[in-house]
Amino acid sequence: MAVEVDTAPQFAEFAHPERLVSGDWLEAHLDDPGLVVVESDEDVLLYETGHIEGAVKIDWHTDLNDPVERDYIDGAGFAKLLGSKGISRDSTVVIYGDKNNWWAAYALWVFTLFGHDDVRLLDGGRAKWEADGRAYTTVVPTPAPVDYPVIERDDSKIRAYKDQVIDHLGNPLIDVRSPEEFSGERTTAPAYPEEGALRAGHIPTAVNIPWARAAAEDGTFRPLAELNALYRDEAGLKNGDDIIAYCRIGERSSHTWFVLNYLVGFEGVRNYDGSWTEWGSAVRVPIVKGTEPGTLPTKK
Amino acid sequence: MTEDLPEQLEQIREDFLGLEVRERLQLLLEFSNELPELPERYREHPDLFERVEECQSPVFIFTEVDDARVVHLFAIAPREAPTTRGFASILVQGLAGLTVDEVLAVPDDYPQTIGLTEAVSPLRIRGMTALLGRAKRQVREKIAA
Numbered sequence: 001m002a003v004e005v006d007t008a009p010q011f012a013e014f015a016h017p018e019r020l021v022s023g024d025w026l027e028a029h030l031d032d033p034g035l036v037v038v039e040s041d042e043d044v045l046l047y048e049t050g051h052i053e054g055a056v057k058i059d060w061h062t063d064l065n066d067p068v069e070r071d072y073i074d075g076a077g078f079a080k081l082l083g084s085k086g087i088s089r090d091s092t093v094v095i096y097g098d099k100n101n102w103w104a105a106y107a108l109w110v111f112t113l114f115g116h117d118d119v120r121l122l123d124g125g126r127a128k129w130e131a132d133g134r135a136y137t138t139v140v141p142t143p144a145p146v147d148y149p150v151i152e153r154d155d156s157k158i159r160a161y162k163d164q165v166i167d168h169l170g171n172p173l174i175d176v177r178s179p180e181e182f183s184g185e186r187t188t189a190p191a192y193p194e195e196g197a198l199r200a201g202h203i204p205t206a207v208n209i210p211w212a213r214a215a216a217e218d219g220t221f222r223p224l225a226e227l228n229a230l231y232r233d234e235a236g237l238k239n240g241d242d243i244i245a246y247c248r249i250g251e252r253s254s255h256t257w258f259v260l261n262y263l264v265g266f267e268g269v270r271n272y273d274g275s276w277t278e279w280g281s282a283v284r285v286p287i288v289k290g291t292e293p294g295t296l297p298t299k300k
Numbered sequence: 301m302t303e304d305l306p307e308q309l310e311q312i313r314e315d316f317l318g319l320e321v322r323e324r325l326q327l328l329l330e331f332s333n334e335l336p337e338l339p340e341r342y343r344e345h346p347d348l349f350e351r352v353e354e355c356q357s358p359v360f361i362f363t364e365v366d367d368a369r370v371v372h373l374f375a376i377a378p379r380e381a382p383t384t385r386g387f388a389s390i391l392v393q394g395l396a397g398l399t400v401d402e403v404l405a406v407p408d409d410y411p412q413t414i415g416l417t418e419a420v421s422p423l424r425i426r427g428m429t430a431l432l433g434r435a436k437r438q439v440r441e442k443i444a445a
Contacts (some may be wrong), residue, residue, distance in 0.1 A: 043357065044420045045382035048329045061421030098380070 002034045002118045003092040011123075013224040013266025019258070020093055022134050022219070030054055034054045035086045036143075040107040041098045041126070045206065050136030051094070052129065056085040056143060060103055060251070065108050075152040078114050086143025089116070089151075094123035096129065100215040102255055109254040109271060114155045121258065127219040158257065160244045160270040162278055164283065165203065172237055172295055173206035174245040176256045181248070182208040184289035197280030201289040203246070204297055207235045211252040214259045227264050237266060246272035246279070306402050309394040309410065311374050324419040331393070332386035338374055349376060350438065352410040357381030359388055361431060363438040371395060371403045373435055383420060387411070387428035391435060403439050408432065 011017035021029075029035055030053060037055040039047045047057040058064065063081055066073055073081065087093060089273070093116065097104035101121055109120045122129065123158035130136075155161075159247050160168065184201035213230055216222050222230075231237045243266055245253040250273025257271040272279075279285055288294030305313070316324050342348065342362065349360035359377040366372065373395050375388035395403055407413075411428035 035379075043381055043383045044328050044424060045325060045332060045386060049332075049379075049382050061423060062419070113326060214350070 002082065003029060003032045003089070003098040008244070010223075014221075014263040016132045018264040019120050019262040021120050022123055022252055023134055025131055026052070026094060026122055027134065032092075034090070035092045035094065036095055036108065037122075038083065038085070038087075038095045038104075039097055039126075040095055040103045042103050043098060046098055047238070048138070048140075050138055053135065053137045054141050055096075056087075056141060058085065058095075058107055060106055060110075060165065063230075064107065072153060075114065075150045076116055078153070079150045083146050083148040084143075086141075087148060087151055088146050089263040091118070091189045092218075093119040093247065094122055096125045098126045100127070100219045101125040101211060101299070102251060103212075105258045106251040109158065112158060113155060114151050115154060117210065124218055124220040131218060157269055158261075160246075160272040162272070162274050162282060162285070163199065164270075165244055165246070165272050165274075165279070168242065169204065169246055171242045171244070172235070173203055174231075174235060174237075174243065174253075174256060174260075175202045175206040175208045176211035176245055176247045176253045177202075177208070178210055178289070179208060181276065182206075184287075190219055197248075197277050199280045199287055201280070201287040202276075202294075204280060204286050204288045204294045206246075206288075207293055208291075209235050209256070211247065211255045214263075223261055224263065227259060229262060231264055231266075237264075241266065241268070244272050244274040245269065248276045249273065249274045304405065305410075306394070306398055306406070308396065309406065311416045312390055312394050313410075320324065320416075321415075321419045324415055328390075328416065328420070329382060329388040331389040334393070335375060335377065335385050335389040336392065338376065342374060346376075350376075350434060352427070352434055353394040357384045359384045359410055359431070360428075361388065361438070362439050365400060365439060365442045369400045371398055371400055371439055375431075379417055383424060384427060387431055390414075390428070395435070400439055400443055401435075404436055406432065406436070407434075 005018040006021040011020045024046045037052055039051050039055045039057050044059055095104040095108050103127055104121055106203060108119050141208055175182050182202045209230060214222055237243060245256045247253040250271055253271050257269055260266045260269045286297035310398040316327060319327060349362045352359045352361060362374045373392050375392055377388050378383040411425050417425050
């Protein structure tokens with residue numbers, strides 16, 4: 001009982017227009033049975049200051065990450081979380097958030113690890129919703145718990161582990177961090193807290209396309225022609241490529257994963273969520289400093 | 301460890317720990333909304349304020365030590381960053397009226413002890429630790445000057 005897709009003309013050119021909804025569409029469908037709206041932000045309190053009517057909150061730190069190991073929650077944990085939010089396996093889920101949907105895209109990627117079929121982004125996230133003068137409420141919904149099946153995560157298709165990245169070397173890598181992090185001037189995004197990488201630089205041969213270049217000023221995704229210019233012309237990606245994107249902890253690269261996979265339409269894109277906080281601290285992995293991608297190292 | 305805490309810091313701690321995790325966020329939001337406006341004399345002096353780089357959102361602090369060696373902490377943080385505002389507001393209220401020696405004696409791990417680590421995640425709480433650390437450093441510099 002999936003909710004109808006948004007047929008807004010600005011989405012039609014994308015490979016998977018069914019993955020995006022506009023503010024107009026969402027306002028018109030807020031009461032549709034089968035639709036659950038989810039807010040996912042960097043700032044853990046933003047939802048409490050006001051959110052879209054009926055939206056539930058899912059936080060990546062406190063909900064989606066395993067509290068002990070550096071991994072995502074398991075199938076039982078995901079089932080418990082989603083069931084408690086009133087999300088069934090066949091619910092249409094629309095996720096939105098702050099900062100160009102940065103964390104919303106991350107939540108969407110985690111939902112996809114569990115094979116949740118119909119999960120979409122609100123184009124432009126909070127910023128666009130607010131700029132359009134649409135309403136927020138501070139009323140927190142209390143959804144009736146539902147049964148969500150225990151589905152084990154499938155990490156094989158859209159997630160890459162460190163050893164898989166090493167085997168992948170020679171295939172396209174997209175580093176979506178800031179130029180300063182890519183070149184090795186610093187290990188964290190400008191103005192972000194130190195998250196403990198011991199070395200600075202990038203994975204050899206990675207091309208640097210900062211994630212936010214895929215977003216327009218208003219937070220919405222750029223048109224297809226501009227995305228093609230960015231990823232096909234500038235980064236040199238081609239159809240059929242096996243692509244891995246990474247950043248610092250896998251959140252910014254979830255945004256790029258969404259763009260490459262659903263908007264530009266590459267198949268076989270994976271997100272390396274270990275990213276720089278793992279690679280930059282790992283022993284005996286190759287690192288390149290400077291603004292150039294660098295050359296492939298001989299295997300140790 | 302906590303027996304030496306100044307009264308209002310201890311009170312804040314007890315208030316948070318007395319709540320369920322979810323309600324702790326609501327209290328943090330109340331703090332966020334209570335962050336005082338800057339006094340008139342500092343409104344035109346953004347240059348005095350130091351950016352707390354460890355926080356994910358732009359937050360700026362400035363400490364003043366008056367003739368009675370009482371510390372006054374001022375902070376600016378945007379409304380779109382309620383968590384950071386909340387952290388700053390806890391410290392502004394918690395340190396209010398304390399002397400230099402009392403501020404410097406506040407344990408550096410105070411932010412980890414008020415029950416917010418679970419509610420907002422350990423990574424985010426680091427921003428508050430940095431706020432406290434920078435405030436104390438400013439106080440040390442002021443009394444040395």
